[in-house]
Amino acid sequence: MRRLDASDPGFAAAFDALVNDRRESASDVSADVAAIIARVKAKGDAALADYTARFDRFDLDARGWSISKAECAAAYDGLAPELRDALNLAAERIRAYHAAQRPEDRDYRDGTGARLGARWGAVDAAGVYVPGGRAAYPSSVLMNIIPAKVAGVERIVMVTPTPDGATNPVVMAAAHIGGVDEIWRVGGAQAVAALAFGTKRIAPVDVVTGPGNAWVAEAKRQLYGVVGIDMVAGPSEIVVVADGRNEPHVIAADLLSQAEHDPTSQSILFTDDSDFADAVAVAVAAVIPTLATASTMQESWAANGAVIVVPTLADAIPLCDRLAPEHLELAVDAAEADALFAKVRHAGSVFLGRHTPEAIGDYVAGPNHVLPTGRRARFSSGLSVTDFMKRTSFLALDEGALAAIGPAAIALAKAEGLPAHALSVQNRLK
Ligand SMILES: NC(=O)c1ccc[n+]([C@@H]2O[C@H](COP(=O)([O-])OP(=O)(O)OC[C@H]3O[C@@H](n4cnc5c(N)ncnc54)[C@H](O)[C@@H]3O)[C@@H](O)[C@H]2O)c1
Ligand SMILES: N[C@H](CO)Cc1c[nH]c[nH+]1
Numbered sequence: 001m002r003r004l005d006a007s008d009p010g011f012a013a014a015f016d017a018l019v020n021d022r023r024e025s026a027s028d029v030s031a032d033v034a035a036i037i038a039r040v041k042a043k044g045d046a047a048l049a050d051y052t053a054r055f056d057r058f059d060l061d062a063r064g065w066s067i068s069k070a071e072c073a074a075a076y077d078g079l080a081p082e083l084r085d086a087l088n089l090a091a092e093r094i095r096a097y098h099a100a101q102r103p104e105d106r107d108y109r110d111g112t113g114a115r116l117g118a119r120w121g122a123v124d125a126a127g128v129y130v131p132g133g134r135a136a137y138p139s140s141v142l143m144n145i146i147p148a149k150v151a152g153v154e155r156i157v158m159v160t161p162t163p164d165g166a167t168n169p170v171v172m173a174a175a176h177i178g179g180v181d182e183i184w185r186v187g188g189a190q191a192v193a194a195l196a197f198g199t200k201r202i203a204p205v206d207v208v209t210g211p212g213n214a215w216v217a218e219a220k221r222q223l224y225g226v227v228g229i230d231m232v233a234g235p236s237e238i239v240v241v242a243d244g245r246n247e248p249h250v251i252a253a254d255l256l257s258q259a260e261h262d263p264t265s266q267s268i269l270f271t272d273d274s275d276f277a278d279a280v281a282v283a284v285a286a287v288i289p290t291l292a293t294a295s296t297m298q299e300s301w302a303a304n305g306a307v308i309v310v311p312t313l314a315d316a317i318p319l320c321d322r323l324a325p326e327h328l329e330l331a332v333d334a335a336e337a338d339a340l341f342a343k344v345r346h347a348g349s350v351f352l353g354r355h356t357p358e359a360i361g362d363y364v365a366g367p368n369h370v371l372p373t374g375r376r377a378r379f380s381s382g383l384s385v386t387d388f389m390k391r392t393s394f395l396a397l398d399e400g401a402l403a404a405i406g407p408a409a410i411a412l413a414k415a416e417g418l419p420a421h422a423l424s425v426q427n428r429l430k
């Protein structure tokens, strides 16, 4: 863990190093992924079977490629009632939040009489990636599928690894609630490539969404253009801005909640209280060995964790903006949280006040937990209904509207040296 103090002379360089640390994109990940994509493109299902045997220790041909809707319904029926209620509560809240995201079509006439507008439509088929290497993610099933359904996607294809052949009943129950059409037991970069190119078994999709580890995130990045993607949602991150009036063990757990996802996850604390910074570091060290995910948290915290003391909490905000974290917690009184939030420019999702742990957003709050990582909140946003849709603009002119705006088009076409464009307009002008 790095302990930095903004008043130290070497702080600027040390913070630059933290910001520029490309912890999830070692060049070997990029090269590995390029090789996997090329092999899936060339060999299709055979490559999927090989990679699944290698990475998930699972023989697809012997034990089955897919999970049926009937299996998912049975998993739902077999769930303990409190878990079923929790999934349904999460689903309802996620649905309500995303229903409000459905964009409006536009259709209007301007002063020339021209009719202009844009019509939104869903993609035909969406592939949703549900991670499953180190943990099972029923919450990510809901976060992916529900916005796709709200968008009106007709074919929703889920891919998820089943390491050692073990299926997860809560993941299957969530797929039942969401209403998935196909589930394929493949993960990693190879699954994303299969969705993008299609194989004999898996028909291609138009868009691939969802989170995953460094290989999954890099595969989406490399395949963008062959297929649409939501954004690059890789190993989880959290930045917490906290004053010294918090309990150190409460903030320690918030930091560890994201450190436990992946050894390449990142957790950073900013505080204006040096004693509190030390107390949180002590609490983190004390909590780690008590939890089942200790080794992942230890690796992540040791390699990527940071505790940073700033003169005032307001000084932390421009530094947070440079990190553009996936999650930002403002653990201060409500009024101060609002004031700090007003200054935040770059973050995937922000959690305001002392009573809003980021982990609530992972499960039941409603906003999507699939969020940009690796500083990409500078230019991208969390998964939304519009990631499963596209907009078609349209235009209808009558003679009067064409007469009003046509001559300008002719002038511009001539200036560009494109006479057929000019003629195409000129021919219709009286
Ligand atoms: N940003 C977000 O919105 C968000 C949300 C949820 C989870 N996450 C992240 O998702 C990730 C889940 O990771 P996971 O590992 O549990 O599951 P995963 O499904 O993302 O990855 C498992 C797959 O990775 C591939 N893989 C593993 N090692 C490999 C190697 N050496 N070479 C090539 N491929 C390899 C395998 O194919 C394996 O099936 C975590 O990093 C977590 O932080 C992010
Ligand atoms: N924190 C993850 C996004 O980075 C989402 C998640 C799912 N389950 C638990 N957490």
Ligand SMILES: [Zn+2]
Residues within 6 Å of the ligand: 236, 257, 258, 261, 359, 362
């Ligand atoms: Zn989480």
